[in-house]
Amino acid sequence: MVSVTSRCSCSRTPSDGGDTGRGEASIRSLPAPPSRVHQRGGRDLVEGGTHRGKSQRGGRDVIGEERSIKGNLRRWLGVKPLEARGTDLPYGVWLAARECPTRWTWKLGLDLTHKKQHNKLKLRKKSFILLASLGAVHVAAAVFRLIAFLSFGLHRPKNLRRRYGAWAVVTGPTSGIGRAMALELAAHGLNVVLVGRDPAKLRDVADAIARSHGVRTKTVVFDFSLVSTVQGEKAMAALREAVEGVDVGVLVNNAGVAKPGAMFLHEADMEPLMRMVRVNALALTKVTAAVLPGMAERGRGAVVNIGSASSGALPSFPLYSVYAGTKAYVAAFSRGLSVEYKSKGIDVQCQVPFLIETNMISSFMKGNFVSQFMVTSESYAHAAV
Ligand SMILES: NC(=O)c1ccc[n+]([C@@H]2O[C@H](COP(=O)([O-])OP(=O)(O)OC[C@H]3O[C@@H](n4cnc5c(N)ncnc54)[C@H](OP(=O)(O)O)[C@@H]3O)[C@@H](O)[C@H]2O)c1
Structure with missing residues (x-):
């Protein structure tokens, strides 16, 4: 003591x-x-x-x-x-x-x-050990995701033709991102099926591709706002025919509209909004369903869906709620599809552009301070492909 x-x-x-x-x-x-x-x-x-x-x-x-x-x-x-x-x-x-x-x-x-x-x-x-373990698991998961993201970005296939197939299908290739993507894929040596609503514009892109890259092209006239109508089903049959027996390796679901632009839902005319839903969501789903069987059969392919930062990167996109809604659908659809088709050798990606200088965005961004930060569709496509 x-x-x-x-x-x-x-x-x-x-x-x-x-x-x-x-x-x-x-x-x-x-x-x-x-x-x-x-x-x-x-x-x-x-x-x-x-x-x-x-x-x-x-x-x-x-x-x-x-x-x-x-x-x-x-x-x-x-x-x-x-x-x-x-x-x-x-x-x-x-x-x-x-x-x-x-x-x-x-x-x-x-x-x-x-x-x-x-x-x-x-x-x-005990509580310290528990919290520390939870923290460690969380950090490990974040590091794993970062490594997976970096390795995916750094090890993207150099030869798309060999990795996925000889042909690409691009929707909405007549202007902006779609046109730049079609040209970029052609620069990688892929033949391109061009799907758009305006035959003259389609011819113009096809000529530009043939002139600059010497690959083959096919055109399919399809107004996506008519999807699931008699006319739309005819166009869909033409698309199926165009990809039948063709080694389609890449599908770029790019076509999209943001019209009628910014407005309160109760003041908007419903028809343009429903057209937007048909083009941005319904047609994209149907085109994907038409191209996937060939890819699944060959056990390889890549589906690239163009979503939007309006549904992913921004917390909300007021006055464009329907547009953002369709793009949220694209993102969720892509995530599900990605898991669904992994075992069949098909990669699915949803790209979310933010501000790309195109017809869609230039009209309301002209002279705007933010317009200084926009990139051209060519540099976007160069980075994206
Ligand atoms: N630009 C941006 O900053 C931005 C940001 C986020 C997401 N996006 C998305 O990127 C994609 C391309 O947009 P963009 O900026 O390149 O716009 P864009 O220049 O207006 O191009 C849109 C393309 O879609 C086609 N299209 C429109 N309605 C169609 C219909 N009913 N049937 C068939 N094709 C139709 C257009 O064909 P026509 O030439 O015949 O009109 C055009 O080829 C869209 O899905 C858009 O939502 C763009």
Whole structure:
């Protein structure tokens, strides 16, 4: 038994608290804290003249050190410092004794404190381990996703023709992103099936491709706003015929409209909005369904759907709610399809352009400050293919 109380110079003594008997009794009944700690603590307290006094070892302020960030963290985790390692006391108890043995023992009673502190520390340790494990899993998942993303970006196939097939189908290839994509795919040596609503514009793109890259082209006239009508079914049959027996490796679902533009839903004419849904969502689904059987049969292919940042990168796109809704469909459709067709060797991707300088966006962005940050459809296609 070590007479801790008698050596403490703490200003509060058992006598001024009026609880001397209980305090003394509890100290006497305590299991003796290891003499190493207490003797050093006692010496510090006596020789330093204060319970916050400097340690004899090089004048180090032990208590101050234990209250540092490192000390606090150690205390929180219940990791004892070297000086307390030889004891069987929990760290908090050891520290209390170190600081002011009299007050500590007298006020709390060691047995009770010991048990309480022990349980508390145990719980803290457990919750720390649990939280740390959850954090580690989360970080590992994020790192894995980043690595997968980078490896996908850095190892994209150089030879699309060999990897996926000799032909590409591009919808809406008559302007903007679609035209740039068709030319870029042709530059990679792919023949292109061009699907659009305007025969003259289709011819124009086909000529441009033949002139600059010398690959083969086919054109299919298809007004996507007529999908699921008699006329639309005829166009769909023409598309099926165009891809029948052709080694279609890449499908770019690009055609899309944003008209009638910004407006409140209750003020909008419903017909243009329904046309938008048919072009952006319904036709895209039907064209994909028409091209997939060949890809699945060959066990290879890539479907690239052009979505929009309006549904993914932005929290909301007011006044364009239907447009953003159709693009959210494209994103969800792509995610599902990607998993669905992975086992069949088909890659599915949804690209989400933000601001590309095209007919669709230039009209309402002209002169706008944001227009300075727009990229051309050619540089977009170059980066995307
Ligand atoms: N530009 C951007 O910043 C941006 C941002 C996010 C997403 N996007 C998406 O990117 C895609 C391409 O847009 P863009 O910016 O390149 O616009 P764009 O220059 O207006 O091109 C749209 C293409 O879709 C075709 N198209 C429109 N309605 C059609 C219909 N009913 N049937 C068949 N084809 C039709 C157009 O044909 P015509 O030439 O005959 O009109 C044109 O080839 C769209 O899906 C759009 O939502 C663009």
